[in-house]
Amino acid sequence: MSIVNKKLETWVKELSDWTKPDAVHFCDGSQAEYDSLISRMLESGTLHRLNQDQFPGCYLHRSDPGDVARVEHCTFICSQKKEDAGPTNNWMSPDDARAKVWPLFKDAMKGRTMYVVPYLMGPEASPFSKVGVEITDSPYVAANMRIMTRMGKVALDRLGDSDDFVRGTHSLGDLSPERRFILHFPETREIWSVGSGYGGNALLGKKCHALRIASVQARDEGWLAEHMLILAITTPAGEKYHICAAFPSACGKTNLAMLIPPASMPGYKVETVGDDISWLNFGDDGRLYAINPENGFFGVVPGTSSKTNPNALASTKKNSIFTNVAETPDHLPWWEGHDDPAPATLTDWKGGEWHPGADHPAAHPNSRFTAPIANCPSASKDVESAKGVPIDAIVFGGRRAKLAPLVYESFSWQHGTFVGATMASETTAAATGAVGVVRRDPMAMLPFCGYNMGDYWNHWLSIGDKPGAKLPKVFHVNWFKRGADGKFIWPGFGDNLRVLDWMIRRVKGEDAAQETPIGYVPKRGSIAENGLNVSAEKWDELLKVAAADWREELSGIDEFFAKFGDKLPAGIREERDALAKRLG
Numbered sequence: 001m002s003i004v005n006k007k008l009e010t011w012v013k014e015l016s017d018w019t020k021p022d023a024v025h026f027c028d029g030s031q032a033e034y035d036s037l038i039s040r041m042l043e044s045g046t047l048h049r050l051n052q053d054q055f056p057g058c059y060l061h062r063s064d065p066g067d068v069a070r071v072e073h074c075t076f077i078c079s080q081k082k083e084d085a086g087p088t089n090n091w092m093s094p095d096d097a098r099a100k101v102w103p104l105f106k107d108a109m110k111g112r113t114m115y116v117v118p119y120l121m122g123p124e125a126s127p128f129s130k131v132g133v134e135i136t137d138s139p140y141v142a143a144n145m146r147i148m149t150r151m152g153k154v155a156l157d158r159l160g161d162s163d164d165f166v167r168g169t170h171s172l173g174d175l176s177p178e179r180r181f182i183l184h185f186p187e188t189r190e191i192w193s194v195g196s197g198y199g200g201n202a203l204l205g206k207k208c209h210a211l212r213i214a215s216v217q218a219r220d221e222g223w224l225a226e227h228m229l230i231l232a233i234t235t236p237a238g239e240k241y242h243i244c245a246a247f248p249s250a251c252g253k254t255n256l257a258m259l260i261p262p263a264s265m266p267g268y269k270v271e272t273v274g275d276d277i278s279w280l281n282f283g284d285d286g287r288l289y290a291i292n293p294e295n296g297f298f299g300v301v302p303g304t305s306s307k308t309n310p311n312a313l314a315s316t317k318k319n320s321i322f323t324n325v326a327e328t329p330d331h332l333p334w335w336e337g338h339d340d341p342a343p344a345t346l347t348d349w350k351g352g353e354w355h356p357g358a359d360h361p362a363a364h365p366n367s368r369f370t371a372p373i374a375n376c377p378s379a380s381k382d383v384e385s386a387k388g389v390p391i392d393a394i395v396f397g398g399r400r401a402k403l404a405p406l407v408y409e410s411f412s413w414q415h416g417t418f419v420g421a422t423m424a425s426e427t428t429a430a431a432t433g434a435v436g437v438v439r440r441d442p443m444a445m446l447p448f449c450g451y452n453m454g455d456y457w458n459h460w461l462s463i464g465d466k467p468g469a470k471l472p473k474v475f476h477v478n479w480f481k482r483g484a485d486g487k488f489i490w491p492g493f494g495d496n497l498r499v500l501d502w503m504i505r506r507v508k509g510e511d512a513a514q515e516t517p518i519g520y521v522p523k524r525g526s527i528a529e530n531g532l533n534v535s536a537e538k539w540d541e542l543l544k545v546a547a548a549d550w551r552e553e554l555s556g557i558d559e560f561f562a563k564f565g566d567k568l569p570a571g572i573r574e575e576r577d578a579l580a581k582r583l584g
């Protein structure tokens, strides 16, 4: 493919001179190119063909066993000033970062092909979409980028001869964890990733560009880049509402984005616009409109079944890449939580023989599917909308066994920003071994905010100050309250629609809430109960606001806020003091 962008050509030349690939391939994003990438990977053993009768166009990749997840301790924000990275990010000065990591790229692509991957984050026709170019020596990354983004010609056409693109440099290096770095240079809109070929570390369009770099662009340009799903709900009356929701990783974002209404709530329709990232811009009418910058899902596989998420399951049935799942003798993908029981013999995620009862899972707990959004039965046609969808409600959530009620509504945008800033989740045994440890994760952006979180909250507050802004209501949910027996009280999954339905009725102005110190909580009986088996005592527990517990929470919040010193915005401090006063 011939490239007309001189800045891009110069950069590619500089990188190929340094990394010394055997060949340079400019990706056009065509099907023929994807097919040839797949063929090369099948030949080299990087991919394995799955059962093409049942999973046409689907393949299995086994990553290096030491390279199976995002690595936050190797992830740095390389801003000129340390305070611009803030207390929640690792920081390295750009000079130190370049001195330390540039040598790791020297000759790193010898014996490999360099792929130049131009990509567009966001719909082709959207003025809010942004161009990036990832240079990588991994064909697996190039193939995944084609599923996750609009890749190739479409991005180059948008770029024209402009210099306005995010530059991502990626090399597998030697895959050594000691020489693994994921660096972000927010001032120059650059990303450098070396030493990992996995997911969020290597598919640079996703977390690195669409969140860490984009959050800085959003601050500078007056919009929001958020770790939020986007869904549409059509009510039985035919009215359509849109919701963005932010939950920490492993709190069910993909499941909520693909929710199937329960049989006892006929006439509702839920459509998926995005499952992970949302870019929100103001429309001419003062409302916030969301686009999903991605074009695919990089979803966690274990636990996905026809009970938990039939839409996710259906999304993986064709033209998808599975990473680190197990494989049956019939070349079907298998994982813990699959509909079918494990067969007597499997090949596990590392390629070894596995039998039920083994001392380790067959699929890696962070095994993933990369699937096009277009495969998803609940995908909305608005995935391609140029202006995005108008947002009626923003939802924050966390996993709290006792503290937070099932749902509450904030008093204002400023209070909603405080609610997002104080989001937290309790760890589960599966995640860390330490159960119930509270982890603060403001707006679910802790690992993804490309600048000082104090400045980020200030930016949220400034969105609320925009003249003529007609802002969405802000809610908080907790699907994970546990009863005295230790069991979850709320059924979750499709029944979460009952809570979304309550939010919609609040957006419409229904008198369905009562004021508490933390916000508006549903009046008893105001959440649709038909067909639901929740006792009166359980409703009490679900909607309870215990002032003593919240006073204790406030001391945890104070401890967290103290890290930000004078970067803590006055509006957030005001909300903290107002909450303390309401709690008495």
Ligand code: O2Y
Pocket: 068, 069, 070, 198, 199, 200, 201, 248, 249, 276, 298, 299, 366
């Ligand atoms: O482990 C990874 O590299 C993937 S992490 C991820 C993938 C898809 C959506 N969200 C996340 C996340 O960690 O938030």
Ligand code: MN
Pocket: 227, 249, 276
């Ligand atoms: Mn995510």
